[in-house]
Amino acid sequence: MVPVGTDxxxxxxxxxxxxxxxxxxxxxxxxxxxMIRDSVRDFCEAxxxxxxxxxxxxxxxxxxxxxxxAELDMLxxxxxxxxxxxxxxxxxxxxxxxxxxxxxxxxxxSFAAHTSLAAKxxxxxxxxxxxxxxxxxxxxxxxxxxxxxxxxxxxxxxxDMSTTATREGDEWVLDGTKQFITNASVAGSILVKAxxxxxxxxxxxxxxxxxxxxxxxxxxxxxWEKMGLNASPTCEIRFSDCRIPGDRILxxxxxxxxxxKKTLDGGRIxxxxxxxxxxxxxxxxxxxxxxxxxxFGQPIGDFDAVRDMLVAMDRKIERARLLTHKxxxxxxxxxxxxxxxxxxxxxxxxxxxxxxxxxxxxxxxxGYTTDFAPQRFYRDAKLMEIGEGTSEIQRLVLGRELGx
Numbered sequence: 075m076v077p078v079g080t081d082x083x084x085x086x087x088x089x090x091x092x093x094x095x096x097x098x099x100x101x102x103x104x105x106x107x108x109m110i111r112d113s114v115r116d117f118c119e120a121x122x123x124x125x126x127x128x129x130x131x132x133x134x135x136x137x138x139x140x141x142x143x144a145e146l147d148m149l150x151x152x153x154x155x156x157x158x159x160x161x162x163x164x165x166x167x168x169x170x171x172x173x174x175x176x177x178x179x180x181x182x183x184s185f186a187a188h189t190s191l192a193a194k195x196x197x198x199x200x201x202x203x204x205x206x207x208x209x210x211x212x213x214x215x216x217x218x219x220x221x222x223x224x225x226x227x228x229x230x231x232x233x234d235m236s237t238t239a240t241r242e243g244d245e246w247v248l249d250g251t252k253q254f255i256t257n258a259s260v261a262g263s264i265l266v267k268a269x270x271x272x273x274x275x276x277x278x279x280x281x282x283x284x285x286x287x288x289x290x291x292x293x294x295x296x297x298w299e300k301m302g303l304n305a306s307p308t309c310e311i312r313f314s315d316c317r318i319p320g321d322r323i324l325x326x327x328x329x330x331x332x333x334x335k336k337t338l339d340g341g342r343i344x345x346x347x348x349x350x351x352x353x354x355x356x357x358x359x360x361x362x363x364x365x366x367x368x369x370f371g372q373p374i375g376d377f378d379a380v381r382d383m384l385v386a387m388d389r390k391i392e393r394a395r396l397l398t399h400k401x402x403x404x405x406x407x408x409x410x411x412x413x414x415x416x417x418x419x420x421x422x423x424x425x426x427x428x429x430x431x432x433x434x435x436x437x438x439x440x441g442y443t444t445d446f447a448p449q450r451f452y453r454d455a456k457l458m459e460i461g462e463g464t465s466e467i468q469r470l471v472l473g474r475e476l477g478x
Contacts, residue, residue, distance in 0.1 A: 101396075103169075110151075110162070111169040115176075117146065123177040129305035130180065130450055135260055136305060139181055144215020151189065153197055157205050158214035164340060165402040168347035172395075175351025176358075179454030180305035182351060183461075184218065186344040187256040192219025192265055195281070195337050199325045208263055208283055217262025222252035222284075222311060223334065229253075230467050232267070232334070233275050237313065239268035239282055244320045246282060248291070248313040254461075258309035259294045261286055266313070267334065270327045279330035283322045284313075291316030302453030339411050341462045342419035346398040349419075349426035349458040350391060356426075356433035356451035357387045363437050363446075380436060387429045394422040413475040420468035423458035430455040 103111070122139060129136050143149055152167040153159025160166075167189060175182035193212040196204060212219045228234040237250025248268055258264060264284045271278030286292050296310035325333060361384055364375030374380045401414040433448035434441035441448045459465045 103165075107166050107169055110166055111173060113146075114148065114170050114173040117142070118173050118177045122174070122181060126178040126181075127444060127447070127450060129178070130302075131444065133299070133304040135184070135307055136181065137260070140184070140215065140218060143185070149185075149188065149215035149218075150193065150213025153193055153209065153213040157197065157209045159197075163402075163406040164343060165399060165406060168343060168398055168402045171344050171347040172351035172354070172398075175348040176355040178305070179348070179352050179451065179457075180303045182348045183303055183457075184257050184260075184306040186341070186348055187221060188212065188218045190341045190344045191221035191337060192257070192261070192263065194340055195221075195265055195324065195333060196283070198336065199281070199329070199333050203321070204283065204324070211262060218257050218260055220255055220257040220261035220264040221337075222255045222258070222264055222266045224252060224254050226251055226253045226310075230464060232279070232331070235267065235269050235279060237266070237268045238272070239270050239280060239323075241270075241320070242317075245317045246320060246323065248282065248284070248316040248318065250313055251295075252311045252313075254298070255309045255311055256306060258286070258311050259297055259307045264311070265324065267330050270330075274328065276331040277328050279334070280327045281324040281330040281333055282318060283324060284316070284318060289316055289318055301456065302450065303457055335412075338462060339415045340405060342415040342468075343398060343401050343405060343411070345458055345462050346394065346401065346415070346418035346422035349422035349455070350395045350398055352451050352455055352458065353387075353391045353394065353422075353426040353429040356430040356448050356455075357384070357391060359447045359451070360384060360387065360433035360436040363440070367437075374436075383432050383436060387432055390425040390429055394418075394425045398422055413472060416463070416468045416471040416475075419463065420465055420472070423455075424465060426458050427452075427455040 121142060147160050148170060150159030151162045151170050152164055155161040171182055171186050174185050193209060196209040200209060211217055223232060225235060225237060228236065237252065239246045239248050248266065250268065264286060266282045266284050267279055268282060269278050270280040284292060291314045293312045294309050295312050298308045300308060364380050364384060365373055367374050397418045401411050401418040404414055405411045430448065430452040434452050437446055437448055440446050
């Protein structure tokens with residue numbers, strides 16, 4: 075276990091890699107990536123795994139864990155050092171997300187939303203002034219971030235968005251409601267999508283930075299009770315004549331949808347990585363149980379039916395991991411990953427649900443109890459097929475890539 079606050083988590087200069095550096099697909103992780111992965115794994119096993127079920131049962135957001143992740147420089151993994159980030163890449167970020175998901179889907183989800191949805195867009199699309207004011211505290215872990223796209227009547231069809239932003243003098247005035255917003259009740263900043271030109275469709279959507287503490291007219295109206303992932307807050311938020319300074323727009327008016335598509339390319343890779351982590355955690359629980367549980371005078375893993383199920387689970391996870399790493403590697407090379415990120419998210423999320431279900435089956439009645447982890451992975455897995463674009467939307471994206 076590496077002591078909290080150590081600089082070991084920050085790769086030394088010789089390990090730092092150029093952003094957008096092209097790297098051929100290599101099935102051996104670079105040394106700096108393995109170091110980060112292994113260190114995060116140690117932290118997860120020591121600090122998160124012992125409380126993973128407890129925070130779910132209590133529906134409690136574990137702020138203390140995110141404070142520790144901040145001290146370990148993990149809340150800005152793919153953000154440049156210039157803005158207090160770790161200076162890592164998408165592959166390194168995927169590895170960290172997987173390790174968190176392996177022990178707690180809730181912590182992994184809040185981490186992923188903070189990093190890929192709240193912080194990364196500011197680095198990619200923001201001005202230097204916006205990065206200094208809004209990105210730096212996200213990257214160094216002063217507070218968490220959130221991202222608000224979905225609405226009560228606008229889910230997969232974002233063009234039907236009803237939240238508006240109207241320019242009045244030196245201010246933007248936001249009105250509307252956003253739904254299923256991760257981290258909204260614990261965030262220090264929220265990126266909000268709103269319509270600035272009602273007649274322009276997707277070209278009339280813009281992105282704004284909202285300060286939940288300082289901006290009047292912002293309210294968290296609901297924190298949802300969910301089937302799983304209950305230590306990660308999911309909220310309905312409302313803007314009522316919410317006035318923000320004119321410099322809080324990210325990019326230019328009308329840039330919001332193009333920014334969203336680029337953001338989701340990275341976000342879907344992170345959900346794929348989280349799915350792989352959840353599946354890995356469920357598989358390891360099932361494998362351990364199958365080696366220890368005896369029936370008819372031998373471990374149940376010696377029976378063909380159980381052994382074959384475990385082998386299939388392992389194969390599925392490895393396929394999902396390889397596709398996720400390929401998408402992350404291509405992303406880091408600056409390539410268009412719309413197809414690969416959708417494919418990775420689709421395959422990994424569905425594999426996650428299948429593996430988690432099989433893990434419950436391996437444990438039998440014990441798998442259905444909260445004394446064992448598979449039930450938690452099973453409940454958490456379902457959201458992977460819904461969030462950041464449902465499986466049906468991913469199939470639509472992939473069909474369009476095929477010209478269909």
